[in-house]
Amino acid sequence: MFVSACATTGRRVANSGAVANNARGYADSVVSESIAPGVQLHRLTKLAEPWRAVVLDIDLRSCVSLTAVKGASVAVGRATTSALLSGIDAAQRPIAAVNADFFLFAPPGVPVGPHIENGVLYSGPIDRAVFAMDSAGRPWIGRLRVTGMVRSARGDLPLQTWNRPDARTAGVVDARWGIPLDSTVAPTAWLLTPVTRSNPEPQYVATPLPPTRRAIVTGDTLLLVGMRATGNVATQLRAGDTVRVQRGIAPITPRTAVGGMPALLRDSVILGTVDSVSNAGFRGLNPRTAVGFAERGQRLLIAVIDGRQPGYSVGMSLRETADLFRALGATDAVNLDGGGSSAMVVRDARAPNGLRVVNKPSDATGERPVANALAVLQRCTAGR
Numbered sequence: 001m002f003v004s005a006c007a008t009t010g011r012r013v014a015n016s017g018a019v020a021n022n023a024r025g026y027a028d029s030v031v032s033e034s035i036a037p038g039v040q041l042h043r044l045t046k047l048a049e050p051w052r053a054v055v056l057d058i059d060l061r062s063c064v065s066l067t068a069v070k071g072a073s074v075a076v077g078r079a080t081t082s083a084l085l086s087g088i089d090a091a092q093r094p095i096a097a098v099n100a101d102f103f104l105f106a107p108p109g110v111p112v113g114p115h116i117e118n119g120v121l122y123s124g125p126i127d128r129a130v131f132a133m134d135s136a137g138r139p140w141i142g143r144l145r146v147t148g149m150v151r152s153a154r155g156d157l158p159l160q161t162w163n164r165p166d167a168r169t170a171g172v173v174d175a176r177w178g179i180p181l182d183s184t185v186a187p188t189a190w191l192l193t194p195v196t197r198s199n200p201e202p203q204y205v206a207t208p209l210p211p212t213r214r215a216i217v218t219g220d221t222l223l224l225v226g227m228r229a230t231g232n233v234a235t236q237l238r239a240g241d242t243v244r245v246q247r248g249i250a251p252i253t254p255r256t257a258v259g260g261m262p263a264l265l266r267d268s269v270i271l272g273t274v275d276s277v278s279n280a281g282f283r284g285l286n287p288r289t290a291v292g293f294a295e296r297g298q299r300l301l302i303a304v305i306d307g308r309q310p311g312y313s314v315g316m317s318l319r320e321t322a323d324l325f326r327a328l329g330a331t332d333a334v335n336l337d338g339g340g341s342s343a344m345v346v347r348d349a350r351a352p353n354g355l356r357v358v359n360k361p362s363d364a365t366g367e368r369p370v371a372n373a374l375a376v377l378q379r380c381t382a383g384r
Contacts, residue, residue, distance in 0.1 A: 010246070011086075014226065017040065017057065018329060019057040019058070019294070019299070019301065019328050020032050020042050021326050022042055022327055023042055023044050023055070023146040023327070023328060025044050025327070026044070026324065026327040026328070026383075027044035027045055028047050028048075028051075029043075029044070029045045029053045029162065030041040030043065030044055030045075035056070035095055035346055035347075036095045036237065037062055037063070037064075037378070038058065038059040038060075038061070038062025038063065038064045039056065039058050039059070039064060039095055039376060040056075040057040040063075041054060041056060041358065042055045042057055044140065044363055046355065047192070049313075049314055049379075050305070050311070050312065050313055051305060051306070051314060051315065052312065052313040052359075052360075053192070053303050053304065053305040053316075054099075054303070054343070054344050054358050054359050055250070055303045056300075056302040056303075056376065057378060058097055058299065058300040059298070060137060060139070060144055060297070060298050060300055064376060064377070064379070065376075065377050065381045066096075066139075066300070066374060066375070066377070066378060067088075067092075067117060067118065067183070067256050067374075067379065068100065068115055068116060068117045068258050068372055068373070068374060068375075069084045069085070069087070069097065069227060069372060069373045069374070069375045070257045070321075070371075070372050071084045071215060071372075071373075072178075073088050074175075074177065074178025074179070075109075075110045075111065075123040075175055075177050075178055075179070076110055076178055076275070077108070077111050078108065078110045078317065078369035078370055079369055079370070080343070080367040080368070080371070081098060081099050081344070081373050082343075082345045082355050082357065084097055084126055084354060084372070084373040085097040085347070086353075086354070086368075088375060091130070091360070093377055093378035093379055094347060094376070094378075095097075095346065095347055095374055095375075095376040095377060095378050096345060096346040096347065096375070096376045097344070097373040097375040097376065098289050098302050098304055098334055098336070098342075098343065098344045098345075098346065098374055099289055099336065099337055099341045099342060099343050099347050099370040099372075099373045100258040100259075100260075100289075100371070100373050101113050101259040101260065101336065102259070102260075102261065102336075102337045103337070103371030103372075104371075107179045109369075109371050110123055110130070110179070110371065111123050111259055111260055111294075111372050112261075112371075113125060113126055113128050113129075113130060113258065113259015113260065113261075114130060114144055114232075114258070114259055115258060115371075115372050116132070116255070116257035117256065118253050118255065118256075119254075121162060121249070122176045122177075123162065123163050123177070123190060123364040124161055124162040125144040125145060125146065125257075125259070126144065126248070126260055127365055128143065128260070128261050129141060129142070129260050129261055129262055129292050129334045130144050130257050130258070130259055130260065130334075131145060131257070131258055131259075131260055131334050131374070132254035132256060132257040132258075133217045133381075134253065134254055135253070135255045135258075135379065137296050139297050139332075140252055140254070140291040141220070141293075141332045141333070141334050142252075143292075144249050144250070144251075144252075144254070145250055145251075145258065146159055146161055146171070146250075147159070147247070147249065147250045147348070148162070148172075148247035148248055150172075150224060150233070150243050150244070150303070151201065151243060151245075152206075152237065152241050152242040152243040153237045153238070153241070154233055154237065154274055154304060155233040156237075157170050157247050158234040159171055159245075161252070162174075162247055162249075163177045165177075165181055165225050166225075166226050167226055169226045170224070170226050171224075171225055172225070173217050174221075174222055174223075175217050175218050175220075177211040178216065179216065180214040180215060180216045181214065181215055181216075181223070181225060182214055188225070188226070189208075189209040189224065189225050190206045190207065190209060190223070190237060191206070191208075191209050191215070191221060191222075192204035192206055192207075192223070192224055192243060192245065193205050193221050193319070193352070194209065194220045195242070197220070199209060200234060200246050201244040201245060201246045202245060203243070204222060204242070204244075205240060205241070205243075205299075206237050206241045206242075206278060207245050207286060208239055234363060238282040239351065253318065256374075258336070258372060258374055259288075260336045260337075261319070261335060262274065262277040262289075262324035262333075262334070262335055263318075263333070263334045263335075264290060264292070264318065264321060264325060264330055264333040264334060265292060265325055265326055265331060265332050265333040266331075266334055267332070268320065270326065271322070271338060272324065274317075274318040274319045275318075282318075283294075283317055283318045284317050284340050285305035285307060285316060285317055286307050286308070286315045286317075286362075287306055287308060287338050287339055287341075287362050288303070288304070288314050288315065288316050288318075288321045288335065288342060289302075289304050289305075289336040289341070289342045289343075290303050290305075290321055290325065290333055290334065290335045290336055291334060291336060292304075292325045292330035292331075292332055292333025292334070293331065293332055293333075294328070294330045294331060295329070296331075297328075301325060301328055301329075301333075302374065303321075303324065303325070303328075304342050304344040304358075305321065305324075305338075305342070306342070306360050306362065307338075307342075308339075308362040309360065309362060312360070313360070318335060337350060337370065337371075339363075340361065340362050340368045341368050342359065343357060343359060343367050343368070344357070344358050344359050345358070345371075346355050346358055356370045
């Protein structure tokens with residue numbers, strides 16, 4: 001295991017590597033500085049449009065790791081990227097953070113896609129792109145899905161959601177969801193109280209929950225929800241039945257995951273979704289946050305592009321963002337939440353509160369409270 005001492009934050013670097021060299025062929029000016037061993041910050045400026053971007057260039061062969069940060073014990077809630085970074089225990093040696101997923105206003109602040117933090121799932125996946133890191137610290141971009149089964153003497157019920165309540169599908173909700181459910185989301189609901197905790201299929205006792213009762217799950221209890229279709233196993237359950245529950249995430253088991261939309265690059269090819277997803281306003285010039293990887297997953301690139309500020313930076317379209325990442329050497333990339341949410345913050349002992357916002361957020365209030373963040377830590381991944 002390689003352990004290195006921290007470099008001086010903010011030190012300008014003369015030789016800033018392949019990413020900076022690539023950027024010099026794409027932008028009018030590139031200013032680079034060392035943030036920590038294996039982590040550089042590049043400031044890119046293009047005068048004609050104009051646009052300005054800040055790029056974290058992370059060598060994953062160094063003692064650097066990524067984590068999703070919610071800043072709370074449940075899926076609900078919002079905080080600024082600065083607050084999320086400052087809330088990380090100093091023992092984790094946080095370096096920097098950017099805003100991550102899009103978020104819902106009802107329930108307030110729940111990430112639209114999955115939030116998996118230190119291997120714990122707060123909100124479950126939907127059919128959208130995901131940026132993830134596996135237990136070996138390898139980056140991955142793709143789509144996650146829930147796997148699992150509720151088994152009883154009356155039959156097996158495949159699970160389709162986990163901490164993503166949907167009246168149309170069978171799923172489980174645990175304490176990390178942290179939000180009461182009403183009858184429109186959980187027309188049929190069963191409280192599953194644990195009686196054994198043996199893995200991989202702990203046992204529970206099923207208790208029907210009246211549709212009029214709002215429920216919030218605590219402790220090890222699960223809530224089995226959805227299942228509007230008649231004739232499924234859940235409608236045949238009886239009070240006191242014992243069930244076994246197995247749940248998981250595929251096709252990888254991520255230690256870290258945040259959602260995004262859309263995927264921008266795959267195998268160095270710009271994907272057609274950059275010209276078709278959502279509406280023209282979303283695809284057009286906007287502030288952007290995105291993440292990608294290069295050098296067969298050994299280097300990570302996280303960019304924040306300022307926008308909506310005429311004369312300073314107008315932002316980028318999705319296609320332009322994909323083109324930027326490809327120009328920097330990325331082979332795969334995904335768009336995260338943007339607009340007024342876009343923010344990048346680094347630790348800086350010289351700053352008044354120890355934090356420095358290195359871009360210029362477009363939100364009128366400055367940093368906008370967001371659902372979650374993607375943080376960089378000066379910490380080795382287990383096994384590396």
